[in-house]
Amino acid sequence: MARLSDIIEEFLKGLIIEEEGTVEIQRNELANRFNCVPSQINYVISTRFTAEKGYYVESRRGGGGYISIKRLNVDSAGDYLMHIITSIGDRISQLTSEVFINNFVDYNIIENREAMIMKAATSDKVLTDVPTDKRDDVRAAILKNMLMSLTVIKRR
Amino acid sequence: MARLSDIIEEFLKGLIIEEEGTVEIQRNELANRFNCVPSQINYVISTRFTAEKGYYVESRRGGGGYISIKRLNVDSAGDYLMHIITSIGDRISQLTSEVFINNFVDYNIIENREAMIMKAATSDKVLTDVPTDKRDDVRAAILKNMLMSLTVIKRR
DNA sequence: CATTTTGACTATCTCTGACTATTATTATAA
DNA sequence: TTATAATAATAGTCAGAGATAGTCAAAATG
Incomplete structure (x- = not known):
């Protein structure tokens, strides 16, 4: 359902x-x-x-x-990314993270494959060894760092 | 039975x-x-x-x-990835991880941007909240899951 | 002993409804 | 006419109920 x-x-x-x-x-x-x-x-x-x-x-x-x-109007992917990066707090749930990533695809900021990679890197599955109370912090750090890396390279 | x-x-x-x-x-x-x-x-x-x-x-x-x-895919790239995935143990250092990722680029298995994303997701910087003795485990889990996501058969 | 099965407990996400807050409109008073 | 009060028409909040899935260790099985 x-x-x-x-x-x-x-x-x-x-x-x-x-x-x-x-x-x-x-x-x-x-x-x-x-x-x-x-x-x-x-x-x-x-x-x-x-x-x-x-x-x-x-x-x-x-x-x-x-x-x-x-x-929101997105004329510069870099600007948009910076906006997102600063607006993501110190913690983020898996679901929220996925919604973000889906939005990047919608906005044509990342490719589908890139989205899959990002989701894979921020899934709960991958963070089982992280203490529960730290999990969302680590996830936020991963997501933000991945996004940061994109602000450096132009998309083909 | x-x-x-x-x-x-x-x-x-x-x-x-x-x-x-x-x-x-x-x-x-x-x-x-x-x-x-x-x-x-x-x-x-x-x-x-x-x-x-x-x-x-x-x-x-x-x-x-x-x-x-x-x-998951079983074509040659998929095979190679699966081989790598199984060969990555339960733990991996940041340096080793980067070497792997660079190799993927050399072998044309991933794009430059994808490599950047992967490195960003597996850097020590991002794992500061993870207890030191668990850091390489988490990194291995992240790297493997990202690679795995690339071998998924896409429909649609 | 290794593997499988079970169930109690936990975690996460969605849906609902009672209660609250705000704005527009209408009625009433001055 | 103008100011104010009452009423109607919206939207917001929050806690709890409902609907799933995950974990872990004990019990059962072979």
């Missing part, structure tokens, strides 16, 4: 592409369309459309309220 | 052939089908679908979670 969150995520990303970088929705309406509670929309947004992941979200309550999601 | 683990192994391998190299299952569902505890699935996977045997395993918990198993 596919996750509802993934479906909603895809739906929104589709809209964003259609609308060339921005989308505006009403929370209740969207929740209604997908037969879920409104707060699930917040969940999707907070796990998939955060600022660090390259999205800018605004909203307004009250009558005629809305949520708008904008995809 | 054949062991349950063997039966499950055969079942999964059959699926992998049918699906041309990759299969995605739900642990509980599979355990249910074979009337065993879920953790037996982990046992089967960890004893029969290891990297050395040519499989790449990923998983995700939570609602809609899954376990995916991918068969």
